Amino acid sequence: MSKYQFFCKPNTNRKEFTFLNSDSDSFLREKEQLLVQGFEVEDDYIYAETESEAVEKFKSNYLYAIEEYTKSNPVSGIFYQLNQLIGLLFKVFRKNK
Structure with a gap:
């Protein structure tokens, strides 16, 4: 099971978001890039078998x-x-x- 971290643009009501798999070798580098672009970490990590399952769980708020x-x-x-x-x-x- 993978661990995903979600990032949202401020004041978009979770509509503009992206996510990263924390198991990726480039996770910390990509996370820093997203933060520089104005994204903010949203909630805690989400554990899921697939990316689509992680997105579904994220959208369920x-x-x-x-x-x-x-x-x-x-x-x-x-x-x-x-x-x-x-x-x-x-x-x-x-x-x-």
Whole structure:
């Protein structure tokens, strides 16, 4: 799983953004270039399997962080898993109709 850092132009409401894979050999150099160009670091690192998954998590704004927190707490994790199971069952039954 890769770790991505996102950068946004100020006052663009997260519409103008770019990102870097922190595992890249040129990460620090590219990060410095983005900061010089006026980009600002946005939020914490996002862990994802692919770039498109990282962008999707970034665009979901804080839903990703809330989801990760929910999964990390045993009590709320149970409710999260039940919610996912119920959603899956609804999809299965809708397809069968």
